[in-house]
Amino acid sequence: MLNVYLSGEIHTDWREQIIDGAQGLDITFNSPVTDHAASDDCGVAILGEEPNKYWHDHKGAMVNAIRTRKGISDADVVVVRFGDKYKQWNAAFDAGYAAALGKSVIVLHGPEHQHALKEVDAAALAVAEKPEQVVEILRYVLTGALPG
Amino acid sequence: MLNVYLSGEIHTDWREQIIDGAQGLDITFNSPVTDHAASDDCGVAILGEEPNKYWHDHKGAMVNAIRTRKGISDADVVVVRFGDKYKQWNAAFDAGYAAALGKSVIVLHGPEHQHALKEVDAAALAVAEKPEQVVEILRYVLTGALPG
Amino acid sequence: MLNVYLSGEIHTDWREQIIDGAQGLDITFNSPVTDHAASDDCGVAILGEEPNKYWHDHKGAMVNAIRTRKGISDADVVVVRFGDKYKQWNAAFDAGYAAALGKSVIVLHGPEHQHALKEVDAAALAVAEKPEQVVEILRYVLTGALPG
Amino acid sequence: MLNVYLSGEIHTDWREQIIDGAQGLDITFNSPVTDHAASDDCGVAILGEEPNKYWHDHKGAMVNAIRTRKGISDADVVVVRFGDKYKQWNAAFDAGYAAALGKSVIVLHGPEHQHALKEVDAAALAVAEKPEQVVEILRYVLTGALPG
Amino acid sequence: MLNVYLSGEIHTDWREQIIDGAQGLDITFNSPVTDHAASDDCGVAILGEEPNKYWHDHKGAMVNAIRTRKGISDADVVVVRFGDKYKQWNAAFDAGYAAALGKSVIVLHGPEHQHALKEVDAAALAVAEKPEQVVEILRYVLTGALPG
């Protein structure tokens, strides 16, 4: 059995592609809350409003960290996806956190980010461009079967 | 329950002998991918061709490391088998890795390798020559029963 | 005595400002190689050319990781600076790595990055906007003296 | 300051080349006992003869392990050299041990061993062919200066 | 699945409120023995009377520590409740213990204790005033659903 945490970009369906593709494999997937609005507002929605945007963000980030820490700590493999937009510093942060804990890291990004992600890629055991490659790695790791 | 990782030589049926011999014992066995060709080519088959043989090998070794790390980390006992041929540096590497994590290491090799393996044997809790001895150790550890 | 690692942006003189400002305090500072060209090319310059840009970058990132890991592991405090340009994923990676090791993290960035850095800030013990604030924190931590 | 452990092959002067080349750098080098006869016989010479060669070897390997463990545990960087002859399983064992402890590993070997060492190389931050490359890496890591 | 330890004040029904509110969520709750008399006397009741009150207390505190350590070690999240009365130093001790182990800490207290608890709150990922807020955090962490 493999426990896989899917970190990073939340605007495309890459998580669904991986989870669907991995059907039939003995894998437990976890991920952050991917509802952008809920993720941004969870702190103040539960713990009370903050007039200052910094503390608004801070409270939410702290609550989300409860889920993220649990997800990464429990994982055997952490997949970190970098998309086309935004700074995505939380993704790189998760990669560093996972690497320091000795987790197997798989980075998923397009070739245009190779230079900017070279330090992150250097801490990974695989660098993939497409979700199906991640599925193939997970299948191979669990069953020894190669694609095709 | 015991979790046992079977590392090392992949050209004889020693793993099957141990797994068969241990039937009825509460043991989960794990091992690397033992299909030599798949193990060598998994990196490029999934993540794309490399013209340079070094990187071809590297990509594969990294993907295999996802499975190996998981197998050793989860194990209570790591059995490392050295056969007659090849350098088998990956077996010795796994033994060192397991020893540093405080795993119980059992080394399995013929008497002709005693001198060359003395540092590896010195980190082990048992040095066996035959797979059935490993089975007997596992049975004794779990049930207290000695052979015969 | 305090050991401080200065991670992140390498295009302005923020490291010099902190080191100069901290003169007289019992602090050892470390940082990555900040010569951008050397940092990019160290792998191939020492270990041999790579025709493929990905492996060119990879070799350099791995060599730089020797220094980075040492710097963060030895540190009591890791200061991570995010500047105006570039993706700076290595800075966020270092912050995650340091946080997972239980280091005290200070993040240094302008207010325009508050939302994008909220997960990184949430793992920090201080979020500063200017290098002199970092100096003041270090002075206070070592001596108990406040500015002014 | 960097603490470097030089593990592996003891029949050529690669350690001297590295130590000489690194003069002027703030590095403490450690290594196993490289006197082959002393290393083989230390156990029985101190703790008493063993008629059985296995236990002769075992006693020596255990005594040498006191030095090796200390050397690797104290190290920031572990250089592991594989030469042309012998099985050198102790070198691969040290590499695995160092990798599991999170040490920065540099592997030093000729191109003829690339395939056999692919799992060991995959755990390294640098793979060099010549001692002077190791010196250049150490100089770069400490000073940021590239060769030439 | 989430493992949650409920530490601190034992004179109100806050634990029941949280456990009831969290019905339907995949959470295992643990807590100290909340029968005040049993908790005070367990040591002497089982291991023999002590004429000196200090050792009476000591024996009980040690036996309770078996349960507390297990509860905190197994937890993903440690909720620490401070009530209106008593010194409650054991609650603050548990918070420090949990923080040092890297657990996600949620502190639960009224606004009148904010200043006195600032160091404890600073080690927490969430500071709540009411048990239902803790339930909402746990629901959000597990399901991503916000209240309302």
Add this chain to the structure above:
Amino acid sequence: MLNVYLSGEIHTDWREQIIDGAQGLDITFNSPVTDHAASDDCGVAILGEEPNKYWHDHKGAMVNAIRTRKGISDADVVVVRFGDKYKQWNAAFDAGYAAALGKSVIVLHGPEHQHALKEVDAAALAVAEKPEQVVEILRYVLTGALPG
């Protein structure tokens, strides 16, 4: 659920008393092999005869260590029993090993050994004289119920 390892004296039925007394509680018990002859001879019975008694003992102690390490590592609570006879250094060794791993240690011995065991007792959370006291502690830890 509690995992309890029962270490030490193997000549009386104290383990059975504890296991019987704890029926109905959610506890998994483990212990060393308590068949004295099997425990002494397991090494040579499986791995081959040794003419030298020291190595005969050594091989057996190493094989038994596979079971002991697993038992202590998995335990929440380690009960260490000291009886009337023999040196019982292995019991004290297990207590030290368990204490260093942060396990909750319960020591079980008669009052005549109090002075000689003061360092061991000082590392324990409870010191009992009778097996039924251990049962009562385990019941209290799991259920909060006191005897009588």
Add this chain to the structure above:
Amino acid sequence: MLNVYLSGEIHTDWREQIIDGAQGLDITFNSPVTDHAASDDCGVAILGEEPNKYWHDHKGAMVNAIRTRKGISDADVVVVRFGDKYKQWNAAFDAGYAAALGKSVIVLHGPEHQHALKEVDAAALAVAEKPEQVVEILRYVLTGALPG
């Protein structure tokens, strides 16, 4: 050499009594910032005003945590003093934090707090009432000399 961290109450001169009494012993003492006003205001004084008292306190507590973590992490012995007034939850928090890291804890308090501090005392290796007793413990630990 011994590294001792002096945590807790800041309104009497107990730290000076210990440091003075320990003159001539090879001890490095560290402590939190004991200037109450500086300790409360350090966050906003350096990082900017907060209109909300909670965040004012929070910022300060986080900056102080940089010093506290360093002090406790570096310590062999952590002395925690509880005085007559205030909640002193930060002292109990430090005790828990130190205990979880395996530090030797000495608690210093008057007999009136014995019952309330029983869980904290149970995690300590010594419970003293007067600063000179702490000095005597430190002298004995370093030199073996008893008072008088």
Add this chain to the structure above:
Amino acid sequence: MLNVYLSGEIHTDWREQIIDGAQGLDITFNSPVTDHAASDDCGVAILGEEPNKYWHDHKGAMVNAIRTRKGISDADVVVVRFGDKYKQWNAAFDAGYAAALGKSVIVLHGPEHQHALKEVDAAALAVAEKPEQVVEILRYVLTGALPG
């Protein structure tokens, strides 16, 4: 440099023999307080009388543990000596504690204790009968020189 802790029997001059024999080697030696009366009474002498002998012993054992923990934690090598008399359970406890921390353990005892100490010896890297053998091991480990 080597840090060596000398644990165990305090009635013969074996520590002096080792320390004298090791003159000129770069070794720091530490040991428990070897004044038997001071070691037994340190708790009550400093922290106040106890009418009950058990608590008298307990207080002393706890204070001595401050020194022992520090000594073992700082050590690279822990030498544990078993003499002819007494139960010496504290020596076996120290050996277990040191082994669990991954320290290199050297056991020193006469041949009459081989069977009773087989589990302790099995956790050691060397088993010596005379103090001068320990000196020779330490000299070899530091310098590579064998006796004679």
